[in-house]
Amino acid sequence: MDPEIRPIDEQDSETLQRMLPEIPLWVKNPDYDRIDWLNKFLGYMWPYLDKAICKIARNIAAPIIAKQIPKYKIDSVEFETLTLGSLPPTFSGMKVYVTDEKELIMEPCLKWAGNPNVTVAVKAFGLKATAQVVDLQVFALPRITLKPLVPSFPCFAKIYVSLMEKPHVDFGLKLVGADLMSIPGLYRVVQEIIKDQVANMYLWPKTLEVPIMDSTKALKKPVGILCVKVLRAMELKKKDLMGASDPYVKIKLTEDNLPSKKTTVKHKNLNPEWNEEFDLAVEDPETQAVEFHVYDWEQVGKHDKMGMNVVPLKELPPEDPKVMTLDLLKNMDLNDPQNEKSCGRLEVELTYVPFKEEDLPSGFEESSTVQKAPDAIPAGGGLLVVIVHEAQDVEGKYHTNPHVRLIFRGEERKTKHLKKNRDPRWEEEFQFMLDEPPTNDKLRVEVVSTTSRMGLLHPKESLGYVDISLADVVSNRRINEKYHLIGSKNGQIQIEMQWREQLHEL
Structure with a gap:
């Protein structure tokens, strides 16, 4: 039959994707951002990343191999060669999620058709067998979360990696002088085992956690x-x-x-x-x-x-x-x-x-689970923690140099001043030690702009305020919300509050 010719604009989306499978995700899906810069970066850095990754892989594999070989009466398993080749992975797009928590979530789409040279020598019963991995292909959709975000370089305490879908893994495995995968059925079995093991380890919501720094010190939490x-x-x-x-x-x-x-x-x-x-x-x-x-x-x-x-x-x-x-x-x-x-x-x-060990904040969990107050606070009392995150769309009539005033039980605390900023971010924490829960109290949060210009008739003006009832903080232990500022047209402010209660007598 003669082929049917139809213009491209008449094709449906599924037909177009089959015809042009290599269209980047940022073209097909508007939720994905274009990241050509990252692919260029990987291209330049790949020779160095190759050596660094292989060194880490050897260190990770060594104790695992040492633990496994006695079970199978194998004398040794060694890498004769280990290099990831000259072709770096490529990213066809990336999703970035913004949440109200102290975290950054990224979902890159990873494709790697590499030319690695991985040769493993196995010695057992006086014999030596050498296997080589060839023609590696990996398609994966990982989720990378940096959290908690902290005001100390590199600005995050841990990296969490998980997989949103089962990865596609394809490769060849050769013995010296023979193709091991030519054995009927072996290729499928080996590939499925590897795919399932990787997916079982890190399929979302399970995660691989990589600690970068001590988050307690980075966040300067009380100890x-x-x-x-x-x-x-x-x-x-x-x-x-x-x-x-x-x-x-x-x-x-x-x-x-x-x-x-x-x-x-x-x-x-x-x-x-x-x-x-x-x-x-x-x-x-x-x-x-x-x-x-x-x-x-x-x-x-x-x-x-x-x-x-x-x-x-x-x-x-x-x-x-x-x-x-x-x-x-x-x-x-x-x-x-x-x-x-x-x-x-x-x-x-x-x-x-x-603080006792159970009272110390441990990593990012401090944002979602609130610890109890230290023993130094009398029974029935506690620690009210107020974190001023950021504000949006604040604007003064004469100037916009915002800082935040917190007024609680007649005591006033202030954030740092920021100049000419309508979307200021402070990320500052304040603590109030109390002898009793603030069930009937309110916290006044006011955004104020000041200027040092001489002769100005209005050196200080309010950009909006909100009175927050603390009863919900006491009952829920933690609140992280955005509040509309009274007296501001569109202004909002994000405030996180925690109530750490003393649960036992001294």
């Missing part, structure tokens, strides 16, 4: 609580003209962006007693220190510094209260002659309480 009790000060120096001073103490952890804690002011007293307690969240006891700064309060003008000192947390025994009398210094430069003059002494009691 303990420092209980600080400011007892008293002795022999402080006069700062006021009337022969007295009005001292108070500021307490702060190094490498911590949270506001300092402050004692009350003791008026006209050079030997004040406070006996006031404060709790500070510790992120790294090996590198952090607690700073004490004593000031003379002034009703008008700047408060005068009276002395300071620092205690490294690594000097504190865990869970053992330590009373210390600190000599107050002008500064921490030991060579400064000003430090030879006495500025008085400060007596404090410090107790470092590390």
Whole structure:
């Protein structure tokens, strides 16, 4: 019969795909993005990636082979040659998913018709057999997830790899001088075994997890609580003209962006007693220190510094209260002659309480499962964690340099300021230690724009706000939502909140 000729525009989609099977996915499916740049990158890097991947493959295979060969009374299995060849894999498209969680999900479509040279020598019963893998073809649709995203290079803590579909694997296997796959039925059996084993290991939602960095350190999650009790000060120096001073103490952890804690002011007293307690969240006891700064309060003008000192947390025994009398210094430069003059002494009691293992956040699971509060918090109380992620479509009438104000029970916390940004991303975490669940409380979240331009009539303006009831946070333990900003035309802000409750008595 004479062939029927029809224009291409009259063909249905299935016929077109059969006629042109190599059309890239980004052409056939608009959900896939074009990634020619990645194929060029692989082309340039393939000689180096080949060596690196083969080295990893040898290291992974060695213990597996060593474990298996005794079962079959084999003397040894060795790679005589192992190279992936000169043809790199190609990606015909990639899907990228955006979620409200701290993760990046990618689904590339992988095709690899390679020319590897993999030769394996097997020795048993005084004989040696050599097999070679040839004509390898792999078609796979993996899902690659980078999570959690963290503010430390390389900006993700783990890689999770899974397969969305069963991979297509095709190859030849030759013995020296013979084609092993010519044995009837062997090719299909071997191919199906390999395909099923790979699919069973990593078919979604099962995943291969590759740790990159310690996510607890990368995210700077608290690992303990420092209980600080400011007892008293002795022999402080006069700062006021009337022969007295009005001292108070500021307490702060190094490498911590949270506001300092402050004692009350003791008026006209050079030997004040406070006996006031404060709790500070510790992120790294090996590198952090607690700073004490004593000031003379002034009703008008700047408060005068009276002395300071620092205690490294690594000097504190865990869970053992330590009373210390600190000599107050002008500064921490030991060579400064000003430090030879006495500025008085400060007596404090410090107790470092590390979290128990079950209280520590473990990787990305911290975002979906909320841990309980540390033992340092009284029974019935807990830790309210507020994470300010990002905002969209915020715009001021006069300027748009946004930061976020959090107001909770009269206490105010602020994110960093971002300049000229209508879609700001902060990714900042704030913690509130509470003696009781905030069931009847609300959290005020306000986006504010400020400018330092001189002479402007409106140096500060609100870009929108929202009052969030915390009852749902207490009952659900975790909420991660976007809220419409009141007073803004289209503005939204994404806020994550966690309630870590103390579940048992001390």
